[in-house]
Amino acid sequence: MEPVDLAGVRAxxxxxxxxxxxxxxxxxxxxxLPAEVAESVKTFLGAGGKRLRPVLCVxxxxxxxxxxxxxPLVKAAASLEMFxxxxxxxxxxxxxxxxxxxxxxxxxxLTSRHASGRSALAAKQVGAxxxxxxxDMALSWSDELLHTAGLTDGQLxxxxxxxxxxxxxxxxxxxxxxxxxxxxxADVERAMRIVRYKTASYTVERPLHIGATLAGAETxxxxxxxxxxxxxxxxxxxxxxLLGVYGxxxxxxxxxxxxLREGKHTVLVALALRYADSNQQRTLHTLLGKQGxxxxxxxxxxxxxxxxxxxxxxxxxxNARLEQAEQALVHSSLPADTAGVLRYLARAAxxxxx
Amino acid sequence: MEPVDLAGVRAxxxxxxxxxxxxxxxxxxxxxLPAEVAESVKTFLGAGGKRLRPVLCVxxxxxxxxxxxxxPLVKAAASLEMFxxxxxxxxxxxxxxxxxxxxxxxxxxLTSRHASGRSALAAKQVGAxxxxxxxDMALSWSDELLHTAGLTDGQLxxxxxxxxxxxxxxxxxxxxxxxxxxxxxADVERAMRIVRYKTASYTVERPLHIGATLAGAETxxxxxxxxxxxxxxxxxxxxxxLLGVYGxxxxxxxxxxxxLREGKHTVLVALALRYADSNQQRTLHTLLGKQGxxxxxxxxxxxxxxxxxxxxxxxxxxNARLEQAEQALVHSSLPADTAGVLRYLARAAxxxxx
Numbered sequence: 166m167e168p169v170d171l172a173g174v175r176a177x178x179x180x181x182x183x184x185x186x187x188x189x190x191x192x193x194x195x196x197x198l199p200a201e202v203a204e205s206v207k208t209f210l211g212a213g214g215k216r217l218r219p220v221l222c223v224x225x226x227x228x229x230x231x232x233x234x235x236x237p238l239v240k241a242a243a244s245l246e247m248f249x250x251x252x253x254x255x256x257x258x259x260x261x262x263x264x265x266x267x268x269x270x271x272x273x274x275l276t277s278r279h280a281s282g283r284s285a286l287a288a289k290q291v292g293a294x295x296x297x298x299x300x301d302m303a304l305s306w307s308d309e310l311l312h313t314a315g316l317t318d319g320q321l322x323x324x325x326x327x328x329x330x331x332x333x334x335x336x337x338x339x340x341x342x343x344x345x346x347x348x349x350x351a352d353v354e355r356a357m358r359i360v361r362y363k364t365a366s367y368t369v370e371r372p373l374h375i376g377a378t379l380a381g382a383e384t385x386x387x388x389x390x391x392x393x394x395x396x397x398x399x400x401x402x403x404x405x406x407l408l409g410v411y412g413x414x415x416x417x418x419x420x421x422x423x424x425l426r427e428g429k430h431t432v433l434v435a436l437a438l439r440y441a442d443s444n445q446q447r448t449l450h451t452l453l454g455k456q457g458x459x460x461x462x463x464x465x466x467x468x469x470x471x472x473x474x475x476x477x478x479x480x481x482x483x484n485a486r487l488e489q490a491e492q493a494l495v496h497s498s499l500p501a502d503t504a505g506v507l508r509y510l511a512r513a514a515x516x517x518x519x
Numbered sequence: 520m521e522p523v524d525l526a527g528v529r530a531x532x533x534x535x536x537x538x539x540x541x542x543x544x545x546x547x548x549x550x551x552l553p554a555e556v557a558e559s560v561k562t563f564l565g566a567g568g569k570r571l572r573p574v575l576c577v578x579x580x581x582x583x584x585x586x587x588x589x590x591p592l593v594k595a596a597a598s599l600e601m602f603x604x605x606x607x608x609x610x611x612x613x614x615x616x617x618x619x620x621x622x623x624x625x626x627x628x629l630t631s632r633h634a635s636g637r638s639a640l641a642a643k644q645v646g647a648x649x650x651x652x653x654x655d656m657a658l659s660w661s662d663e664l665l666h667t668a669g670l671t672d673g674q675l676x677x678x679x680x681x682x683x684x685x686x687x688x689x690x691x692x693x694x695x696x697x698x699x700x701x702x703x704x705a706d707v708e709r710a711m712r713i714v715r716y717k718t719a720s721y722t723v724e725r726p727l728h729i730g731a732t733l734a735g736a737e738t739x740x741x742x743x744x745x746x747x748x749x750x751x752x753x754x755x756x757x758x759x760x761l762l763g764v765y766g767x768x769x770x771x772x773x774x775x776x777x778x779l780r781e782g783k784h785t786v787l788v789a790l791a792l793r794y795a796d797s798n799q800q801r802t803l804h805t806l807l808g809k810q811g812x813x814x815x816x817x818x819x820x821x822x823x824x825x826x827x828x829x830x831x832x833x834x835x836x837x838n839a840r841l842e843q844a845e846q847a848l849v850h851s852s853l854p855a856d857t858a859g860v861l862r863y864l865a866r867a868a869x870x871x872x873x
Contacts (some may be wrong), residue, residue: 182533193691197715198690198691198694198695199694199695199698202691202694232617251655255651255652255655258648258651259644259647259648259652260648261644261650279698282702283701284699284810285704286810287701287808287810290613290615291697291698291701293613294612294613294697295694295697295698296612297609297612297613298609298613298690298693298694298697299652299694301605301609301654301655302687302690303659303688304655304658304659305658305683305686305687305690309681309683312679312680312683318593318672318676322672325665325666329659329663329666332659333659334654335824336556336652336655336659337547337552337553337556339652340551340552340553340556340649340652340653340767341552343645343648343649343652344553344633344645344649346645347636347637347641347645348636356818358551362552411609454641456638456640456641503541
């Protein structure tokens with residue numbers, strides 16, 4: 166029934182990633198270099214993840230009528246997941262996060278690994294530095310996976326600008342996010358800009374475009390994919406922001422206090438600050454971004470975020486975007502089966518609990 | 520007289536970098552994105568640097584008889600300098616360095632820029648995170664400079680594996696360096712491995728190979744260049760290690776206590792630990808990597824490093840490598856004028872005070 170065998174794509178992508186990383190670990194070990202660099206990336210990837218970007222890349226290829234040997238496409242799709250590993254590893258260093266996907270983050274693991282003979286501070290610094298380097302390596306390896314995917318010169322030349330734009334967008338989004346953190350404001354437009362750069366383009370639009378371009382898509386198809394992708398991508402990040410505050414750590418794999426404790430400038434927070442009465446304003450300004458925020462204080466914040474109506478407003482924004490994306494599919498020229506897969510992915514990405 | 524106009528190459532490379540970064544800053548500003556990302560990289564590059572890698576890239580091209588339009592070559596050479604900016608920006612974050620090229624490091628500048636409305640700790644974290652992202656962006660931009668340099672498909676395909684290898688080598692070298700820091704030992708072989716990966720290949724051999732490959736060089740020429748490049752690269756890093764301990768901050772642009780205070784595992788230190796008597800051993804083990812090392816204690820360490828004979832031994836290693844590199848030139852088939860430039864660069868890189 167499915168034109169895209171989603172579980173099959175994930176398995177093929179994982180096989181490419183594991184084979185690549187096993188090869189790197191072996192080469193490193195035989196050259197007196199630390200195998201832990203490749204092994205850390207492998208452990209990180211093995212701990213979970215939806216493989217959303219590779220799946221969308223392959224779906225974009227089908228949308229554009231891609232045919233023939235899928236091996237180069239799968240490798241290009243795997244390079245997007247390797248890039249994502251880079252982005253998350255660095256994100257966790259910058260946010261000082263302790264867990265991801267229910268496991269210790271890469272910098273935490275490496276702090277433990279290099280603790281012997283060092284002070285706690287020195288070990289922490291080595292762990293953070295090692296995770297920065299491992300992220301850098303994952304970024305370089307994502308290039309290498311793409312360059313050695315077996316693409317034709319024409320395919321490679323066509324996707325390189327898309328990959329460059331995708332990287333730039335997510336890095337600017339992360340930069341806006343980081344520099345807004347700790348200074349939450351009622352600036353909803355700025356919060357939406359973070360959503361668009363950090364996620365909407367990076368997570369949904371660009372992977373679809375990259376896959377479609379590998380199959381030789383024309384501009385009009387890319388535009389149709391964008392009409393679907395941008396609202397879904399925004400809804401995906403808005404859901405993520407809600408899960409960061411109201412999610413269950415056992416399901417999300419991340420602590421549920423971090424976003425509040427750091428004072429992330431999300432649409433949820435911006436709307437709450439816009440809607441809040443003076444008592445609620447006081448609570449928000451006192452507790453958002455408070456170092457050492459307790460579980461009780463976090464509950465108090467959650468209550469205010471709900472009572473101002475901000476939580477429901479974000480749910481409404483998600484639903485409106487999902488509806489917009491589904492309408493885009495209805496009016497598109499996409500094959501019915503590909504549209505069906507996109508509809509399924511859109512719902513899964515925006516109605517999830519993890 | 521010179522086949523390579525060194526000052527001219529530096530000026531052309533800088534013009535490419537400035538034009539690229541000015542364009543990025545303008546595009547960012549017009550899209551409500553922070554221009555400070557591109558501006559920070561521009562300020563960093565403008566503060567100094569020898570442009571050694573671009574100069575060697577262009578020299579490699581001449582060595583292989585490169586002819587015709589030099590614009591694509593200069594852009595490819597500039598991409599190496601952009602990559603180097605990435606490496607140094609991240610290096611300074613990992614080492615918690617305060618100054619580079621006589622200026623505040625990128626993370627320090629950004630800490631100041633984002634201090635308003637934040638605690639000192641929060642500002643420091645934003646500064647470090649922003650510098651990590653700016654480094655990531657510089658790495659992506661180095662890709663983009665290469666991909667849009669105007670190379671033929673054949674040239675691009677030929678250099679991509681060299682660029683990938685170069686990146687992997689320097690990252691492994693940095694990883695070895697970082698994880699050895701704070702635990703200095705008499706393991707000279709490990710210290711030499713750091714030198715080879717972190718610098719010898721990255722700084723000298725790969726840039727020469729990349730330039731030569733763009734001109735269509737055969738393997739035998741690349742081997743001749745390696746015979747020169749590896750000893751020079753090792754000597755370059757050994758000189759850097761000496762300058763990190765004995766250099767004058769006014770000339771090097773960096774503090775002269777950092778390497779000792781962090782306990783960098785250099786050949787200098789490894790040899791000293793090997794040669795030291797029991798009194799000297801005690802001093803080295805007590806003071807190397809000591810948090811809050813004072814200027815007097817650093818002087819004491821310098822004295823021990825000299826008295827064990829380690830400092831002179833490193834000078835001897837540098838001279839032997841310079842001699843080896845010059846012999847390689849004598850026995851090479853390189854045009855006399857290119858060999859002359861390489862000889863000049865080798866001396867400048869190993870007999871410098873900054």
